[in-house]
Amino acid sequence: MYTVTGGDWDEVVESAVKSDDERIIVNMGPQHPSTHGVLRLILEIDGETVTEARCGIGYLHTGIEKNLEFRSWTQGTTFVTRMDYLTPFFNETAYCLGVEKLLGIEDQIPDRATVIRVLLMELNRLSSHLVCIATGGMELGATTIMIYGFRDRELVLDLFELITGLRMNHAFVRPGGLAQDLPPGSVDQLREFVKTMKKNLPEYDKLATGNPIFKARMQDVGYLDLAGCMALGATGPVLRSAGLPHDLRKTDPYCGYETYDFDVPTADTCDSYGRFLIRLEEMRQSLRIVEQCIERLEPGPVMVADKKIAWPAQLALGPDGLGNSLDHIRNIMGTSMEALIHHFKLVTEGFRVPPGQTYTAVESPKGELGVHVVSDGGTRPYRVHFRDPSFTNLQAMAAMCEGGQVADVIVAVASIDPVMGGVDR
Amino acid sequence: MSENTDANGENNAVPAPRDTGGEVIRVRKGMFGANNGGDTSGYGGLIRTVTLPGAASRPYGGWFDEVADELEGALEEQDLLPENAIEKTVVDRGELTFHIAREHLVQVARTLRDDPALRFELCTGVSGVHFLGDKGRELHAVYHLRSLTHGRIIRLEVSAPDSDPHIPSLVAVYPTNDWHEREAYDFFGLVFDGHPALTRIMMPDDWQGFPQRKDYPLGGIAVEYKGAQIPAPDQRRSYS
Amino acid sequence: MGLEEKLPSGFVLTTVEQAAGWVRKSSVFPATFGLACCAIEMMTTGAGRYDLARFGMEVFRGSPRQADLMIVAGRVSQKMAPVLRQVYDQMPNPKWVISMGVCASSGGMFNNYAIVQGVDHIVPVDIYLPGCPPRPEMLMDAILKLHQKIQGTKLGVNAEEAAREAEEAALKALPLIEMKGLLR
Numbered sequence: 105m106y107t108v109t110g111g112d113w114d115e116v117v118e119s120a121v122k123s124d125d126e127r128i129i130v131n132m133g134p135q136h137p138s139t140h141g142v143l144r145l146i147l148e149i150d151g152e153t154v155t156e157a158r159c160g161i162g163y164l165h166t167g168i169e170k171n172l173e174f175r176s177w178t179q180g181t182t183f184v185t186r187m188d189y190l191t192p193f194f195n196e197t198a199y200c201l202g203v204e205k206l207l208g209i210e211d212q213i214p215d216r217a218t219v220i221r222v223l224l225m226e227l228n229r230l231s232s233h234l235v236c237i238a239t240g241g242m243e244l245g246a247t248t249i250m251i252y253g254f255r256d257r258e259l260v261l262d263l264f265e266l267i268t269g270l271r272m273n274h275a276f277v278r279p280g281g282l283a284q285d286l287p288p289g290s291v292d293q294l295r296e297f298v299k300t301m302k303k304n305l306p307e308y309d310k311l312a313t314g315n316p317i318f319k320a321r322m323q324d325v326g327y328l329d330l331a332g333c334m335a336l337g338a339t340g341p342v343l344r345s346a347g348l349p350h351d352l353r354k355t356d357p358y359c360g361y362e363t364y365d366f367d368v369p370t371a372d373t374c375d376s377y378g379r380f381l382i383r384l385e386e387m388r389q390s391l392r393i394v395e396q397c398i399e400r401l402e403p404g405p406v407m408v409a410d411k412k413i414a415w416p417a418q419l420a421l422g423p424d425g426l427g428n429s430l431d432h433i434r435n436i437m438g439t440s441m442e443a444l445i446h447h448f449k450l451v452t453e454g455f456r457v458p459p460g461q462t463y464t465a466v467e468s469p470k471g472e473l474g475v476h477v478v479s480d481g482g483t484r485p486y487r488v489h490f491r492d493p494s495f496t497n498l499q500a501m502a503a504m505c506e507g508g509q510v511a512d513v514i515v516a517v518a519s520i521d522p523v524m525g526g527v528d529r
Numbered sequence: 530m531s532e533n534t535d536a537n538g539e540n541n542a543v544p545a546p547r548d549t550g551g552e553v554i555r556v557r558k559g560m561f562g563a564n565n566g567g568d569t570s571g572y573g574g575l576i577r578t579v580t581l582p583g584a585a586s587r588p589y590g591g592w593f594d595e596v597a598d599e600l601e602g603a604l605e606e607q608d609l610l611p612e613n614a615i616e617k618t619v620v621d622r623g624e625l626t627f628h629i630a631r632e633h634l635v636q637v638a639r640t641l642r643d644d645p646a647l648r649f650e651l652c653t654g655v656s657g658v659h660f661l662g663d664k665g666r667e668l669h670a671v672y673h674l675r676s677l678t679h680g681r682i683i684r685l686e687v688s689a690p691d692s693d694p695h696i697p698s699l700v701a702v703y704p705t706n707d708w709h710e711r712e713a714y715d716f717f718g719l720v721f722d723g724h725p726a727l728t729r730i731m732m733p734d735d736w737q738g739f740p741q742r743k744d745y746p747l748g749g750i751a752v753e754y755k756g757a758q759i760p761a762p763d764q765r766r767s768y769s
Numbered sequence: 770m771g772l773e774e775k776l777p778s779g780f781v782l783t784t785v786e787q788a789a790g791w792v793r794k795s796s797v798f799p800a801t802f803g804l805a806c807c808a809i810e811m812m813t814t815g816a817g818r819y820d821l822a823r824f825g826m827e828v829f830r831g832s833p834r835q836a837d838l839m840i841v842a843g844r845v846s847q848k849m850a851p852v853l854r855q856v857y858d859q860m861p862n863p864k865w866v867i868s869m870g871v872c873a874s875s876g877g878m879f880n881n882y883a884i885v886q887g888v889d890h891i892v893p894v895d896i897y898l899p900g901c902p903p904r905p906e907m908l909m910d911a912i913l914k915l916h917q918k919i920q921g922t923k924l925g926v927n928a929e930e931a932a933r934e935a936e937e938a939a940l941k942a943l944p945l946i947e948m949k950g951l952l953r
Contacts, residue, residue, distance in 0.1 A: 141803065162730055162848050166884060171878075171880075251816055254818070271810070271904065272902055273902065336704055338705075461626075461658075472675075747880075755946075761880055
């Protein structure tokens with residue numbers, strides 16, 4: 105019996121769906137060249153359409169949060185820098201801001217240290233967005249943009265190497281300030297870099313922004329509107345592509361960001377293309393901030409004056425690269441036994457942090473990077489939890505991909521820019 | 530040495546901690562955390578209690594009073610006595626923390642999200658903390674709520690005993706907590722009642738135990754060098 | 770693999786060995802096994818400035834079935850270990866493994882419940898490359914060292930002889946903990 109209310113039609117549709125042998129489940133990853141690392145996507149596919157999408161994560165779980173509980177507060181920066189390995193300075197700064205808040209020494213951080221932190225973070229934003237655009241392009245099959253992105257990233261990494269001695273995983277920002285001051289000649293190199301980048305950044309516009317193939321692949325793909333972003337807690341470029349200019353640098357400033365002059369770009373397209381444009385614009389804004397930082401650099405200390413906290417990181421260039429400063433060693437070994445004891449105690453035992461907990465957040469290139477630090481009054485963190493933006497934003501993958509084409513899954517995931525080191529920690 | 534320690538612990542010779550009324554999370558004995566007779570510092574009998582910052586009294590300062598008033602008022606409107614829901618309010622280091630009774634967590638969170646004067650739209654997930662020494666309240670779930678409208682951030686803290694690690698799920702209020710709660714379950718064994726699919730997320734599905742609890746070992750192995758062996762970080766002598 | 774494995778020991782076999790080694794080393798196809806920080810440096814090695822194409826191996830294969838070199842770049846978690854072994858098993862012989870970075874080589878600083886303490890627990894490793902992460906130059910150095918190793922690969926009866934000698938040497942070798950002297 106067929107009725108107008110259509111009860112039977114549901115059965116017809118259901119049986120058609122059941123007999124449909126086009127419906128398969130595809131396991132993409134965890135080892136797949138276009139899933140941005142070790143992300144596993146479980147896609148239910150009907151022909152070319154994704155009907156259901158789920159993520160499997162945890163393939164890079166490193167136990168960093170647990171490891172931190174067995175190291176001193178200062179050693180913690182060495183671990184957190186390896187979480188989201190594309191944004192090491194953001195991890196370090198967020199963690200150090202938390203420790204400093206627990207210690208109650210936020211006001212004693214020297215200005216120069218704060219300016220250099222901002223400088224490094226904005227350079228880091230450039231390098232992170234460059235990798236996002238480069239790998240995103242490569243996953244689309246556009247290798248030229250990948251070569252461009254890594255070319256410019258190398259310039260940023262050269263600066264990092266000059267300043268910190270390392271290309272990645274710096275552990276340069278320490279509770280209380282920085283490990284080292286800027287080396288001589290770095291300001292000139294920074295100026296040179298800003299000049300070069302101002303020349304190079306428009307090339308992305310020329311190559312990609314107006315490119316019809318690029319637009320066809322990116323526009324209206326990975327759609328997530330403001331309501332979806334808010335419900336799923338998405339932050340960063342994903343949220344700003346939905347039109348909300350939420351940026352912690354403006355709304356909840358830290359490190360003196362309220363005194364810098366920059367804009368927060370937004371888009372109203374809610375799609376991958378909008379996120380790409382936002383990232384491009386953010387790189388220009390970061391360059392603006394870098395320029396302002398260079399102007400603000402005043403000579404001064406880069407570590408708190410409190411010798412109970414300031415890690416003795418006096419390093420000097422030895423024949424084998426970096427090493428302990430001979431002058432410092434001569435001083436503590438030869439002239440003052442108390443200095444030697446102090447050095448030994450501070451390095452092996454570390455400083456104590458009063459009990460309590462704190463939450464500090466910074467705007468990483470991916471969104472809100474929050475750190476929940478708990479201390480029990482000991483020389484080691486009791487618990488450190490990172491609210492990584494990649495982890496939260498990746499939840500939006502299902503909402504972005506379901507109902508779309510298989511090929512668009514790659515674009516949507518690339519536009520979230522998840523870094524599995526941050527997702528899994 | 531252990532006999533002395535016990536005697537000292539009983540005769541209450543311990544100086545009072547600085548801020549009273551806080552949660553005692555730990556009793557620290559000796560100087561260097563050595564508990565097998567290795568403490569030669571002369572402070573082997575030292576006993577100190579570690580307390581977290583205690584409850585604050587009004588006024589809290591700044592916008593904290595406004596948020597607390599609004600929350601209490603909104604809860605009263607829903608026929609829920611604020612003192613039943615809010616166990617205590619802590620103001621520490623410029624941050625406002627509400628300790629919520631777990632059975633009222635969902636209602637409080639919904640109020641915080643929906644009340645126009647509060648409007649905490651963004652939950653930044655849940656962080657589990659395991660206080661082994663906080664008897665009866667071992668497992669804490671810490672939520673940070675951010676209000677984009679008012680530019681504020683507060684903290685909710687819920688506790689559950691190890692013997693009954695159940696906390697209501699906030700996924701219905703904040704869908705973003707889906708993975709965060711799975712992570713807290715995976716690492717701490719906190720069971721979020723009402724979560725749509727509470728399964729392991731980071732560790733393999735067949736993993737035994739909850740690795741970030743304090744009673745779970747770090748799991749490192751001793752590292753061998755030429756003629757020497759360095760124990761794993763959690764097996765070494767520590768200073769706290 | 771083929772006829773070359775059946776050749777008798779002698780002049781012909783060593784000539785074939787040299788030819789096969791030269792051909793194999795000149796076009797190594799790496800499988801992408803990027804895991805963490807090291808993967809970014811591995812991609813950098815393939816990109817413009819360091820240009821791995823100079824050594825005939827810029828094409829990273831997405832499928833292990835078309836690859837003969839696995840660069841394990843990054844920390845291997847317990848959850849990833851079975852996947853890694855499966856990918857290795859899918860690669861056709863002859864195949865080589867570079868363990869890139871300290872985490873892959875020994876677990877590195879992550880001596881804990883989550884990380885496999887050295888990828889050599891799962892797959893045989895040809896080159897251990899230290900560094901956290903190693904610079905692209907170091908990766909290229911490791912690859913050139915691997916090329917030398919591939920060039921010297923033995924075939925047929927010579928391969929069996931070499932394997933026997935290696936096993937005997939390993940059985941005689943002193944365990945690390947019993948070694949004395951300086952850390953060299």
